[in-house]
Amino acid sequence: xxxxxxxxxxxxxxxxxxxxxxxxxxxxxxxxxxxxxxxxxxxxxxxxxxxxxxxxxxxxxxxxxxxxxxxxxxxxxxxxxxxxxxxxxxxxxxxxxxxxxxxxxxxxxxxxxxxxxxxxxxxxxxxxxxxxxxxxxxxxxxxxxxxxxxxxxxxxxxxxxxxxxxxxxxxxxxxxxxxxxxxxxxxxxxxxxxxxxxxxxxxxxxxxxxxxxxxxxxxxxxxxxxxxxxxxxxxxxxxxxxxxxxxxxxxxxxxxxxxxxxxxxxxxxxxxxxxxxxxxxxxxxxxxxxxxxxxxxxxxxxxxxxxxxxxxxxxxxxxxxxxxxxxxxxxxxxxxxxxxxxxxxxxxxxxxxxxxxxxxxxxxxxxxxxxxxxxxxxxxxxxxxxxxxxxxxxxxxx
Ligand code: PLP
Numbered sequence: 001x002x003x004x005x006x007x008x009x010x011x012x013x014x015x016x017x018x019x020x021x022x023x024x025x026x027x028x029x030x031x032x033x034x035x036x037x038x039x040x041x042x043x044x045x046x047x048x049x050x051x052x053x054x055x056x057x058x059x060x061x062x063x064x065x066x067x068x069x070x071x072x073x074x075x076x077x078x079x080x081x082x083x084x085x086x087x088x089x090x091x092x093x094x095x096x097x098x099x100x101x102x103x104x105x106x107x108x109x110x111x112x113x114x115x116x117x118x119x120x121x122x123x124x125x126x127x128x129x130x131x132x133x134x135x136x137x138x139x140x141x142x143x144x145x146x147x148x149x150x151x152x153x154x155x156x157x158x159x160x161x162x163x164x165x166x167x168x169x170x171x172x173x174x175x176x177x178x179x180x181x182x183x184x185x186x187x188x189x190x191x192x193x194x195x196x197x198x199x200x201x202x203x204x205x206x207x208x209x210x211x212x213x214x215x216x217x218x219x220x221x222x223x224x225x226x227x228x229x230x231x232x233x234x235x236x237x238x239x240x241x242x243x244x245x246x247x248x249x250x251x252x253x254x255x256x257x258x259x260x261x262x263x264x265x266x267x268x269x270x271x272x273x274x275x276x277x278x279x280x281x282x283x284x285x286x287x288x289x290x291x292x293x294x295x296x297x298x299x300x301x302x303x304x305x306x307x308x309x310x311x312x313x314x315x316x317x318x319x320x321x322x323x324x325x326x327x328x329x330x331x332x333x334x335x336x337x338x339x340x341x342x343x344x345x346x347x348x349x350x351x352x353x354x355x356x357x358x359x360x361x362x363x364x365x366x367x368x369x370x371x372x373x374x375x376x377x378x379x380x381x382x383x384x385x386x387x388x389x390x391x392x393x394x395x396x397x398x
Contacts (some may be wrong), residue, residue: 013043029357035062038376038383040362048385051375052362056197056229056339059256059298059307062378067259070297071290080288087291093265096299100238101251101267109272110266110285115228115254116144118193118264121225121281122252123148123166125266126189128275129222133168136182136190136221140174141228142198143191154193174204176211183215189222189249190215194240195227200370201334201341209244222272224251229339232256233302233377236312236337243336256377259298263291288363307377311337314379321388327395331369338379342371348398355394361387 011019013031030042038061040050050062060067072087081087090111096105112118126135135152138145143152150159151166159165168188172178179190190212196202209225216223225248230240232253237243239251249272255266262285268275285291302308315337322333322342329352332343342363344352349365354362364372375383 004336011029034375037061037063038379046360048360049383049390050359050362050375051387052364053256053374053376054260055255055364056234057255057374058260058299058372059232059234059377060259061378064259064301064378066297066301067261067294070294071261072338074290074293077289079290080217080285082284083282086168087289087292089289089296090287093287093292093299094213096291096296097253097265097267097396100299101253101269101373102242102247103251103267103269103273106270106273108268108276110268110276110281111187111267111292112254112264112283113262113285113291115226115252116146117283117286118228118252118254118266119143119149119226119362120146120154120253121227121266122189122191123152124281125250125268125272126222127189128277128280129188132186132188132219132221133167134184134187136179136187137169137171138174138192138196139171140199140202140224141171141191141193141196143193144228174208176205179212179215183221185219186218187219187221187386189224191224191226193226193229193231194244195230195235195335195339197339197372198366200343200366201339201372203336204332209241209246213248215248216249224248224252226252228252228254229374232299233308233311234337234374235335236308236315238308240336256297258291259297260292261294263295265289279378281369297298302377305378310379311377314338314375314384315340318373318385318387319373322391325388325392325395327392329395329398338373338375338377341375342373344369344371351398352394355397356391359390359393359397361390363391 016359032040033043034041040048048116082349091193137152144147151169152172225241250268277315319333329344334341353365366372
């Protein structure tokens with residue numbers, strides 16, 4: 001008798017997903033088998049223009065020669081050692097992150113493997129801020145799915161099934177007035193997403209970060225900026241807080257840092273750098289030579305090819321292309337650089353994303369009124385023209 005549980009040749013991939021993978025994700029849209037540049041291909045040979053980039057992860061697109069070379073040579077040299085040791089690539093990446101975040105000499109870096117883990121580390125760091133326990137976060141912000149990160153996340157619908165939450169977190173409206181009311185000398189930290197990516201790419205109000213910096217400083221609270229989605233060049237600066245001209249106490253980084261290889265970092269500034277003591281935190285895989293080598297290669301490429309400049313220029317180009325379509329379904333385009341949210345009329349986002357996929361374009365209906373796009377930072381004229389053709393056709397079909 002055939003053992004159908006291991007028969008990978010005759011069972012459809014949809015059936016295999018349903019039978020073998022946890023039901024925590026929606027059924028997969030396609031079975032993808034390879035990628036190159038801004039394109040991916042499915043098992044039937046259909047090409048898709050990837051304007052989601054693995055949700056802001058594939059900074060250099062797919063199969064970029066720089067990533068391939070760094071990953072191949074490091075895999076053949078040293079993939080992993082424990083954190084009883086350090087490696088040249090780990091030290092180089094820490095120095096690089098201190099430079100590009102602006103943390104400078106007084107900065108320190110902790111490495112993890114995912115965005116949620118970086119925020120867990122930031123949460124624990126906040127608990128070390130003089131024994132204070134109140135942590136302020138924003139309604140509708142997303143910080144991850146592990147229990148600490150979930151407690152920081154301002155989305156009750158994601159939390160309810162998993163209560164009780166880690167205590168001490170208060171969620172505020174994203175206004176300076178709400179922050180003024182909540183901020184006292186017993187606040188350990190304020191954590192913010194400068195652009196709420198999972199909420200439809202919604203930037204903080206103009207002036208919010210500057211006010212948050214002023215108020216946290218006055219009351220001895222840490223200002224933690226979650227740049228997991230916005231960071232590493234995506235908004236046209238290394239980090240979105242740099243557009244606001246502020247310096248935080250800590251920043252969390254993941255997604256695009258290593259072009260798809262799992263890696264995250266918590267970078268601290270000034271006094272926040274001395275809050276963790278030996279033994280306070282740790283991770284087996286965090287900052288291993290494989291992921292940090294690839295991250296160094298990705299960040300070097302972003303810098304030498306001026307992909308920050310490219311992100312800053314291409315964002316408005318895409319925005320103009322979308323608004324120029326004159327579709328009555330589109331209400332606005334939000335965001336900065338290559339993290340954009342296309343606002344659409346209620347209920348239109350999913351049908352548009354489905355129509356786009358049918359036309360070989362990957363975009364993301366993040367909620368009923370928002371389509372998120374986060375293409376690789378290497379995107380150029382040719383890809384934007386393809387995007388405009390395919391997205392325009394999708395809008396016309398809806
Ligand atoms: N913070 C932000 C702003 C995010 O966008 C995400 C993921 O979407 C996370 C944290 C969690 O990152 P991860 O899924 O790598 O745990």
